[in-house]
Amino acid sequence: MKLNDLQPAKGSRKKRTRIGRGPGSGRGKTSGRGTKGQKSISGYSRKLGFEGGQMPLVRRVPKRGFTNIFRREYSEVNIDKLSRIKKKTIKVEDLVEKGIVKKKNQPVKILGRGKITTPKTVYAHKFSKSAQEKIEKAGGKVVLIGSE
Numbered sequence: 001m002k003l004n005d006l007q008p009a010k011g012s013r014k015k016r017t018r019i020g021r022g023p024g025s026g027r028g029k030t031s032g033r034g035t036k037g038q039k040s041i042s043g044y045s046r047k048l049g050f051e052g053g054q055m056p057l058v059r060r061v062p063k064r065g066f067t068n069i070f071r072r073e074y075s076e077v078n079i080d081k082l083s084r085i086k087k088k089t090i091k092v093e094d095l096v097e098k099g100i101v102k103k104k105n106q107p108v109k110i111l112g113r114g115k116i117t118t119p120k121t122v123y124a125h126k127f128s129k130s131a132q133e134k135i136e137k138a139g140g141k142v143v144l145i146g147s148e
Helices: 092-098 129-137
Strands: 075-078 107-109 119-124 141-144
Touching: 107 119, 107 129, 129 141
Parallel strands: 075 107, 119 141
Antiparallel strands: none
16 A cells, blocks of 8 residues: 555545536526525525424424513522631622532522521521521521622
8 A cells, every 4th residue: 555545435425416507407497496485586595493384393383381570589598518617607608609509699598408407697698497497496697798
């Protein structure tokens, strides 16, 4: 084998079909588009979801429910994750620093899954009833950030 003998495997390279180049090409005259109709015309592009004039699925299916555009999303943190932090006072910055909360600007809600044994002062925007009870039972304190 020599460098000048190298060539691609047989059948791996294929010439592209040249459309509209006479009857001998097999793709001449109408260029494989058939005769007449909206799809045969140059510049045709079908709209997304278009079903040939039939009522599109998006419009056939009934719409239900309601999306509240003013809803407030919270980063949820369970008590079992709070017990990992060794500090006596836990603030939102500490949760972000430890990687428990990903989004800094999102308000935090403390939920009640898990156990807490050491007394801690926890700062958050919201607390579930069970979380509040568990923190206070352990001798800790719950501090609400901002007025709801």
